[in-house]
Amino acid sequence: MYGIQVSEFGSEDVLVHTELVVPQPGTGQVRVRMRAAGVNPADTYVRSGTYEFFRPELPYTPGFDGAGVVDQVGAGVDTVKPGDRVFVAAQGTPGCTGTYAELAVVDAIAVHPLPAGLSFAQGAAVGIPCVTAWRALFQRARLQPGETVFIHGASGGVGLHATQLAHAAGAVVIGSASTPAGADLVRAAGAAHVLDHGSAGHLDELTRITDGRGPSVIIEMAAHLNLEKDLTVLATAGRVVIVGSRGSLDFTPRLAMVKEAAILGLALWNATPAEKADALAGVAAHLRDGALAPIVVDTLPLREAAAAHRRVLEQGTRGKLVLIPE
Ligand SMILES: NC(=O)c1ccc[n+]([C@@H]2O[C@H](COP(=O)([O-])OP(=O)(O)OC[C@H]3O[C@@H](n4cnc5c(N)ncnc54)[C@H](OP(=O)(O)O)[C@@H]3O)[C@@H](O)[C@H]2O)c1
Incomplete structure (x- = not known):
């Protein structure tokens, strides 16, 4: 499968679109076939290697947010099943292999049902x-x-x-x-x-x-x-x-x-697990009742992750920028 890999911290040029090993879900984990990945300013800070909250081990695949279809579940997961449409909100969870890829393994706690009326791109705009x-x-x-x-x-x-x-x-x-x-x-x-x-x-x-x-x-x-x-x-x-x-x-x-x-x-x-769960429950309820309708400004092919990282820091923002795996 293809995805983005970062082998050294630095500018957007370190975001390389390449073939990656297919990740396998462990106990309590879910593998999602990503149909969209959300691009957040924080992704650029992590990539620079100077972000005070998170410095991943190299090499790594970026991305905390995304949406797609459950592909496989590990032992002990009964909250979702293969074929379910989901959004991923993996910031702060330890098991995420990175959403800038065709397949991502994440902890089950980071995987949530995507309401039927929402597109995958909208689902990728939910998390952070x-x-x-x-x-x-x-x-x-x-x-x-x-x-x-x-x-x-x-x-x-x-x-x-x-x-x-x-x-x-x-x-x-x-x-x-x-x-x-x-x-x-x-x-x-x-x-x-x-x-x-x-x-x-x-x-x-x-x-x-x-x-x-x-x-x-x-x-x-x-x-x-x-x-x-x-x-x-x-x-x-x-x-x-x-x-x-x-x-x-x-x-x-x-x-x-x-x-x-x-x-x-x-x-x-700094959000505690209880605060995260409270926020996600509130967000999910408003996704269902329609009060929250995620706004996507533009989609780019996943291989253009470097351009997306440049654009997400530019003035003149209008909603969310999302990457689509080809
Ligand atoms: N503390 C946290 O945990 C946390 C979590 C998420 C995000 N953030 C940070 O919060 C900021 C916004 O995140 P985002 O995802 O919404 O980024 P974004 O999609 O890039 O949006 C940036 C926003 O800032 C506005 N902006 C630009 N210049 C401004 C100015 N002089 N005064 C007021 N607003 C201005 C932009 O408006 P125009 O483009 O229309 O000028 C746009 O609305 C980023 O710095 C991000 O790193 C922090």
Whole structure:
């Protein structure tokens, strides 16, 4: 079978499409014939070899997320059977051989039924993006119905699904995107207003929209650029959840005093098994009732994984990027 192999950490060029040994499921494991693999920014950090949470042994096949059909189950697995359509959410589980391949072996706990109305590409968009969105809104910010949440960076994998989930929870959602196409998706996902985070005055507009009070919750995808500014517009006693940050910034702690703000970090890698199960149960329920409809921006052939890694870090994101094994 074919898949992507990384034999040394480095740039996108280390992603090599090659023939791989067929992995065999052990006790408690499932082999899935992958029909789609989700590309997450974290995949690029792992590939670089400098990601503080995870440094795989070389060589390895990337990918935590995907969807496909169960091909074979190991001893002791009774949650799925061969032929079942499933999505894979394997981040943080030890047994995953990597979803960027025609076949992947994963622990049974990482394999979930894919509702009939969803495509494999949509299933590949569920794992990290939707579980992160759930954790940010409900486990970290403890968002309540009727509260206003600003999703600063709502047009990407995490942001669009956070918009859908917050809308379904009865919150008033304001999102941001840097392109008109991204803004359209954010609006369609349930945001009442969409701001352009590429324009200098967008946070003044946020203050105006919220009648000067500011949002109670901000879910932040680019804290290295926005954290200080977020605190100037946050409601008093509000919460900011840092989901993404790719650098440092000058920060005035007094702003957090003035607002009595809670600044909450989020790392999916710190979620306990119970928190993961809670998030996945919530996500799965909303996949079934339709409140959560994963948004895929584009698909690329698996052999173009290097191009996908370049694109996932570019500005102008509109939903999720997915790789399809040929
Ligand atoms: N902490 C964790 O455990 C965890 C888990 C998952 C993801 N993350 C991180 O969270 C971030 C988002 O992940 P993702 O999968 O949604 O990535 P993605 O699909 O690439 O989306 C990135 C989002 O950030 C937005 N953005 C770009 N510049 C921005 C700015 N100046 N201000 C506000 N937003 C801006 C993009 O909007 P435009 O493209 O429209 O400009 C887009 O909506 C990444 O940094 C990722 O590494 C962290």
